Amino acid sequence: MPFPDGRRALLAPAHLTPEPLPWKEIRVLPARKPAARHRLAVTVLAATGLLGLAILSAPAASAATAGEITGIGGKCIDVANAQTVNGTAVQLHSCNGTAAQSWTIEADNTVRALGKCLDVTGQGTANGTKIQLWDCNGSGAQQWIPQANGHLRNPQSGRDLDAPGGATADGTRLQIWDTNTNPWQVWTLPSGTPGSCTPSLGEGEYNTPVSFAGKTYQVLVHIPHRTNAKLPMVLNLHGSSGTGASQLNYTAMAATADADGFIVAAPTGVVPSGSGYIWNVPYVTPSGTRDDVGFIRQVIDTLTAGACVDPARVYATGYSGGGRMTSALGCMLADKIAAIAPVAGIRAGRPDPQDTSRPDPASCQPSRAVPVIAFHGQQDNTNPYYGGGDGTAWRYSVPVAQQRWATLNSCTAGPNTSQVTTHVSLTKYTNCRGGADVQLYSVSDGGHTWPGSPYESAGNGTTTREVSANTLMWQFFQQHPMPAA
Incomplete structure (x- = not known):
């Protein structure tokens, strides 16, 4: 049976059991090679008999610290005119070290500047919904989860923080958009982020x-x-x-x-x-x-x-x-x-x-x-x-x-x-x-x-x-x- 994009289903081995097992296991997919640092750690730990302890040694995350969040073109996420009125636009701007560009990502998954929260306007979930500053209120519109690929995802909408079309001009208003591989959804967070x-x-x-x-x-x-x-x-x-x-x-x-x-x-x-x-x-x-x-x-x-x-x-x-x-x-x-x-x-x-x-x-x-x-x-x-x-x-x-x-x-x-x-x-x-x-x-x-x-x-x-x-x-x-x- 073809998939919608034209790919065809693979046929599993014929000797399947009728109970839940989808097929008798005859192979394991080749493992992707771990990073070099991981291979070295495994080698050393195996040699010393401490392999079973290796996965218990990750350091705890540090407390949140304030800093810039940078994106496409090296521009910073910025509160327009450093205003604190609810609804103030959140935009890209050349980095300038001001409080309007000093953000913390808190343990409750809010992103804060000037005492307020990064917020999806009107609790919106549609592509293109604009980002603003608003009183922190615990809503899903103010939840931002750092992703492995450098994205910031709003789980309520399932969409990511985005600079429209990759624009880098000062004043570019940020939005949410479907996850994609474009560099304008990649953000560098402050050091010490709880996540x-x-x-x-x-x-x-x-x-x-x-x-x-x-x-x-x-x-x-x-x-x-x-x-x-x-x-x-x-x-x-x-x-x-x-x-x-x-x-x-x-x-x-x-x-x-x-x-x-x-x-x-x-x-x-x-x-x-x-x-x-x-x-x-x-x-x-x-x-x-x-x-x-x-x-x-x-x-x-x-x-x-x-x-x-x-x-x-x-x-x-x-x-x-x-x-x-x-x-x-x-x-x-x-x-x-x-x-x-x-x-x-x-x-x-x-x-x-x-x-x-x-x-x-x-x-x-x-x-x-x-x-x-x-x-x-x-x-x-x-x-x-x-x-x-x-x-x-x-x-x-x-x-x-x-x-x-x-x-x-x-x-x-x-x-x-x-x-x-x-x-x-x-x-x-x-x-x-x-x-x-x-x-x-x-x-x-x-x-x-x-x-x-x-x-x-x-x-x-x-x-x-x-x-x-x-x-x-x-x-x-x-x-x-x-x-x-």
Whole structure:
């Protein structure tokens, strides 16, 4: 089946298992070479037996300091005429060392000068919306997240700070615009920005050790080209009988991470199953094996230090059994994970033993409202969209799972359903506590598959390419960082 841009899907190996594993793992994509500094560090640490400690040595970010923010043409971000009236234009101007060009990027993700905040006019989200100075008010219009590529992103709009058309004339009014590769979206921030640190893990794709409960496990990471800005991280959990490597391949998420500047961590379960492993999903998997909620917590903590992960932008996704595990993380790890995106596996706790057509309320009690975006094929025969299936891991339907998350998040609007493409519809619950909306993309002809994967999945039904789960979940994640304490 061709993609919209004319590319054709790759065919995965034919010897696929019918359960969630998209294919038997026969290879791992070649790892990109880490930076030279990282290779040297690994060599030295391995020789001294201290490799397991390497990822714990990243220095803490320093306190915010004031300074210039420079962009295209070496020009500075400037408050017009050094005025402090609400609505004053924010522009490019030749650098002059004045207070109108002295900015701090604070720990709450605001950018401040003259006692006020960099603000998107009127809470706008459209391309071309102008930037102004305004009283700091905690709104999404005043949130700016430094990106690995030097961009400043406003997560409410999903767009980046931009100098229109690359103009460099003094007085050029700044705006927001879709992320692109043009140099007029690249900004040099003041030293001491809270969102910066020096990672001990270099860019590339490789295994790195994580110690948990007296054992050491290798976790596959993909780290894009980066500056010293703290990066978001997406946990990508494999399906039953899979591995971290097979999941990273199947979802093609490394390419998305490179394009959008986030880290992917693809750990592997520990309970053997077929040619791979399964996750110890709470209330589902027999006890007596690794505590995978605790293990994932340790993965997050270890990589937050070693890879300079932004703790406010840690997200989780997963396929099938990994989707069920992702849902469990939403229930039990809401203090660490900002939002979740289960694919072919949305749950809201185990089936209620008294009535398996609904979730057991006691088995999912998140500590805060958790934003959820899910994807599910209506022709899924492994985790059936309309319910049934495995008596301990499934039973209640996908719409019931979504509705339960909406209840947990105190949503007051919805469900509202719209047709996105010929075979894909979107059901939303909105006006939720803390902005934690709950979205479900339903694929009418979709099987037990990952939307947008370049691989077919023999025995698991149709893979839609009308939408990309990677793209849609990343857009959703950008809009839902961890709420400020």
